[in-house]
Amino acid sequence: MNNQPNYYNIKRQYALKFFQVPKVFMTSDKYKKLSAEAKLAFAILSDRLQLSIKNKWFDKDGNIYFIYTGEQLGVILGCSHNKVNSVKNELKEAGLLLMKRMGQGKANRMYLLEPEITDNDIYGIDQLETTPNSSMEKAVNIDATTSMSDEGAETLDNTRFLKKGNLDFLKRETSDTDISNTKLLKNINTDSLETDTISDHEKSITEQQDAALFENHLNNDSIFTKQHLLDLKLLSGNDFGIFLTLQQTVLRAKKQALNAHKLQSSLFDLHDADIATPIHDTLMRAVQKVRLNQVNDLNSYLYSVIYTEFEKIGNARCIASAKAGYKPLFWD
Secondary structure, three states: OOOOOOOOOHHHHHHOOOOOOOOHHHHOHHHHOOOHHHHHHHHHHHHOHHHHHHOOOEOOOOOEOEOOOHHHHHHHHOOOHHHHHHHHHHHHHOOOEEEEOOOOOOOOEEEEOOOOOOHHHHHHHHHHHOOHHHHOOOHHHOOOOOOOOOOOHHHOOHHHOOOOOOOHHHOOOOOOOOOOOHHHOOOOOOOOOOHHHOOHHHHHHHHHHHHHHHHHHHHHOOOOOHHHHHHHHHHOOOOHHHHHHHHHHHHHHHHHHHHOOOOOHHHOOOOOHHHHHHHHHHHHHHHHHHHOOOOOOHHHHHHHHHHHHHHHHHHHHHHHHHHOOOOOOOOO
């Protein structure tokens, strides 16, 4: 056993310093095309925002800027003057850098701008952070009650949660683990035919099979409310395969939104009154947007709005718990 003191070492501390590149640069079509030099330049300039604050380089509106010549930028970024201009142009075209001329005799100002994040980007970043194994999990592993399944879950302090029976919404510790009981599914032989080559007769058979699958699912699913299932059926355009995918998207967004704040998602039953209604409303808003052709990627959009809704629900429950005088739920 090593009894030597575990000192903090100045060299190790400096070795651990690094620049941060936004993950959206790796997922968004808008930013993927940026060169590696442009992405690194953004990371370096972002790191120097604190220096700008110390220098009081911010305008009357509180917007932070930089005052650097081309040569100074070349030294900071470690590249030639021509490369500096090229990188600046890339960042400007991507909407990440704004130049302001301040008039004769005054140094120009450079404003670094925050990247834009869309619903698709949120979904893309989530997929990027999902391990290969977890992304291949079957529906039965989406939300197990025995574990939050996120990193560090085994150290969760369960005493932070209300005792069972303290509030009505914790009366059930149900598990939304099995969203598609395979015993309910019948074999559908599509034979790898392209959609436009399937005859009207075959389409009719497929529609009848889907109708039977929907009926079985609606009568046997215990995770979602009947209304939620009808909402998702409507959102899927009566396609049973899409319907199952949307169910998984809802459960994944629910779990990850709550687990992100150390709240165990299995304690949030979709049948609870404070959950059932807002989720129904959210799904119906999604249906309306789809009908108005305002959604490009349904899975990405649904993940984003359900994630946001469960953050609101989790926050509301924490506040209700505190007001009732119960042991507070953990919320970062």
